[in-house]
Amino acid sequence: MLSLATLIRPEIPMRFDIARKAVAAGLGLALLVGCGSSGGQEPEGPTELSFWAWAPNIEKVVDRWNAAHPDRKVVMSKQAQGDDLVTKLLTSAKAGSGPDLAQVEFQALPTLVSNDVLADIAAHASSVKGEFPDGVWQQVTLGGDGVYAIPQDSGPMMFYYRTDLFEQYGLTVPKTWDEYARTARTLRTKAPDKFLGTFSSNDPGWFAGLAQQAGGSWWSVDGDTWKVSIDDAATKKVASYWSGLVAEGAVDKTPMYTPEWNKALNDGTQIGWVSAVWAPGVLAGNAQSTVGKWAMAPLPQWDAASPRTGNWGGSTTAVTAGSKKQKAAAEFAIWLNTDPEAVAALVTDSGVYPAATKAQTGSALAKPPAFFPAQTDFYATAQRVASTAAGFTWGPNVNVAYTAYKNAFGAAITGGTDLAPALAEMQRATIDDLRASGFKVG
């Protein structure tokens, strides 16, 4: 399908100046946007809130709210996930016909804030700061005083492997990336048709998570000047590591989420997956025949002495700047992501891994995922891993960087060339786009 992002460039907003200031505001200066339409004149009587989201079965959780709040009914509308929804939010905000609430991924927040799409709900939401880990909360404030969304779920990265096949080939679970490489090679010699994992040139979020773990910092802002360092030393290290493994054939290069890859998970061609906490749900859908054969371990480390992980995925509930019912909408967003009953329902019905700290050890996560019946300490381990997640600052043009990743890394993988130039290309494309959109770039 034709990518919508190429049709409407979200980072060519109507007013560059305001866009720039808005991000600067979010990142430490003053509050310039978002508060415009909130305030005292909100309707008091019964009202309806529209909500765009994609999490499966989230309508069931919304039904609970509606049962308890008949005068503030939330009307759900299921949307397709990802960049396309961001584009749609940008367009609808411009036309003034957007929803009151939307599910937004963490990395899309700066884009939406800099385009004046999201409301600053600090007045209503600052009190729930303590419910979330600092690193997560920082991502919804963009490091400033504003609050642009309530965190919903996070995706700390982990390593998944087939216990039966590991045993069959006498492999041990790799604790460091060196061990991972060695294990991958050993497997290739023992079973030449199998792979420990794959390098996915189709999943920039996956690569971003690995870069976070290594200590990469892709965007940063100083005053109103952006700095882009996608090709920093840490990310270069990650790229050259995978580049080497792919070149020697130690890992596969089939992109994830393709039918081919699904098949490989099913028939045991792929015996491991570098993924995130939500993997059990995906495996249950893609590799049903392997139920009970998987286990989860912390991600292999660069430095085993100080374990870290990155985040792949994770989303928030945001209130739009165009909404005339921001207070009511913010109340719903807070309820959805902090109320114990609501979060428990999110966990059981939608299968999300909650961002709220308390919920991570709550009763809804006491039992392991149905796909991993044997690993009884699944969520205890997950919680421990989640607490080591590195913080990260997203920039206002993550979509551009992600598209550049798919193009450049895709071409490098197909052409069998080194990944370092691809990373440089990603850096160049991202900086060029920021400049072209009128941001100050340092």
Add this chain to the structure above:
Amino acid sequence: MRRALGTLPTLVLLLGAAYCLLPVAWVLVAATKSSGELFATSTFSPGTSILANLDDLSSYRDGAFWRWMANSALYAGVGALLSAALSGLTGYALAKFAFRGRDLVFNALIAGVLVPSVVLAIPQYLLISEVGLADTYLSVLVPSVLSPYGIYLARIYAAAAVPEDVVEAARTDGAGEGRILWSIAVPMMAPGLVTVFLFQFVAIWNNFLLPFIMLGDDRKFPVTLGLYTMLNQGNTTPALYTLAIVGSLVSVLPLIALFLTLQRYWRVDLLSGAVKA
């Protein structure tokens, strides 16, 4: 005299046929597989759970799929009907009446044929929301009604199929213009209008971008958009492959049925002239 079949052309045609039919065959076979079988069994070995899949599809979110199908039928049916009517009317007027600016209008329409609808979708969205119609049934219907290509086709068809003499004779006999249009021109143009209806129906039924941009409320989605939300639920949740595949299969059935029933009108089109000798 029968010409011997060339080996090369036959091969090329067979290859083309395989290229077109294999994906259809894949959908047919894949629709019968359960989600466990989909990626685990070999590609063209049939699965066992077509009925269970249809059942799952029907019960997905309380029958959302059938609602999307009904929406598609509404958008495509009403849109194509109005489009055929409008195209017929405009095409007839352009073909049979000489008036100032006719060529200008026609040339503008021709230019419209050259502009891909993809390019227009976003400006249309901004215009539609300006008048407060975004996220309504009308927001998808209205842009679908006007089809430059349909008007172009109707004009060509009217010019060829409705002879000047017949129209003149009717005028001499004292028939009004409305009567002439309705009783004489429309029956003669019928095959052309059916053609316009058919291709507009297919175009609207398969349209993705316009409803994607116009609609926010998933209860107004056409089936293309609904299937897309099933597939694209993000990295963190498994795509509902089985449902989307069986849904795609079901969603093309109305198009096939429509083609089979309306095909004969199409054939008439080629055989019959306006004035039977």
